[in-house]
Amino acid sequence: MADYRAEEERDEFCNRQEGEKRMIVQPTSLEDPKLNKLKEVLVEWINKTLKFEHIVVRSLEEDLYDGLVLHHLLRRLAGVQLHVEEIALSTEAQVRKLELILTALNEALEVNEEKAKWNIKLIHSRDLLSTLHLLVALASRFQPDLVLPVVSVEIVQCEVTKSGIKADKQTEFITFQSNSSAELEKESNKECPIDELFKLEAHKIETVKKAILHFVNKNMTSLGLNVTDLDKQFADGVILLLLIGQLEGFFIPLCEFFLCPVGSSEMLHNVTLALDLLIDQGFPVQSVDPQDIVSQDVPATVKVLYSLFKRHKNK
Known part of the structure; x- marks a missing residue:
């Protein structure tokens, strides 16, 4: 041929x-x-x-x-x-x-x-x-x-x-x-710090999660939002999108995502948009599957939040 x-x-x-x-x-x-x-x-x-x-x-x-x-x-x-x-x-x-x-x-x-x-x-x-x-x-x-x-x-x-x-x-x-x-x-053959984190003892994982949670809430207070459960509250993509907008300094039009998502397809839409925005801004989250976030996969969620924390923790 x-x-x-x-x-x-x-x-x-x-x-x-x-x-x-x-x-x-x-x-x-x-x-x-x-x-x-x-x-x-x-x-x-x-x-x-x-x-x-x-x-x-x-x-x-x-x-x-x-x-x-x-x-x-x-x-x-x-x-x-x-x-x-x-x-x-x-x-x-x-x-x-x-x-x-x-x-x-x-x-x-x-x-x-x-x-x-x-x-x-x-x-x-x-x-x-x-x-x-x-x-x-x-x-x-x-x-x-x-x-x-x-x-x-x-x-x-x-x-x-x-x-x-x-x-x-x-x-x-x-x-x-x-x-x-x-x-x-x-670098791509090296393990991600978050992958290595989840091999450690549970109390060390919780310490890192608390630091990230504190970082998230510090940047969400101006919107009147408070996150108490890192594992579950990012599954629908709404808080993640708002957090990205706050940290990266741009407004995401409400018509682009579902503010009150109903069902997994709308949640997946939100999370996919969030990851696309992060990739566009140069965040190393290409390996994260949006479905993992929707499914409340903790390592995937923490990996995304850690990338934001790493860039903006000193601002």
Whole structure:
């Protein structure tokens, strides 16, 4: 199947204009486990980022070419709202939409359009290599703690000349191993302080919980709220959202969450919103499952509150 796709790309490229270039991934590289792992990580990252928008991506090649997902990523990550149609059905409409989106993405990434390894034509033609380059750039810019596997692929760079197709084999790096990513990978293998805490004696756990509870109530008094049960009162997400707003200094519109949630689905909505806000603000809570908070899982709840305590305890 991979061989057939590569041949199909080459045949299509033969009809291009003179001087035009295209990089085609070798079939053997398409089957590389590291490449597949990178795709899985990026798909998971996109779905987690857009979870609140009810968008699910299954294929990087098939789900990003029309601009819908990229538009939502732009709005979610960079806070840029473009006035474009939500769903573009025709090719012309999709290309127009992509032009606006990629221009805004390049500005957010501070990437010169001429030096970018992606463009409208490549993204719209479902080119995997350019799509990966764009997504890796976005992840590196907006979530630098996301650990990406180091991936390189063998490519054939094709160029249309007067005498036919000129092909040159090269190695293309999609991700690199930087010092910072190496450190992050080491850190990700270390146990979280809260995970270590819950291995200690019960009285030590209670001491930490009391310190966090005191911290929470000190910051909630201005709202007239008092928390007495750390294990249960954060399950519906309401107090957590209000606490985040107090500490981070922004107002969360009441229309965005359920102030008096009824049922687990509304509670899950609130907690998911809270965790998304924390992740956007750089808190290391990606590993926390919103359902665990709703289910009154104490370590998960304390882990989230500890991240707030750690940043704001001296303010």
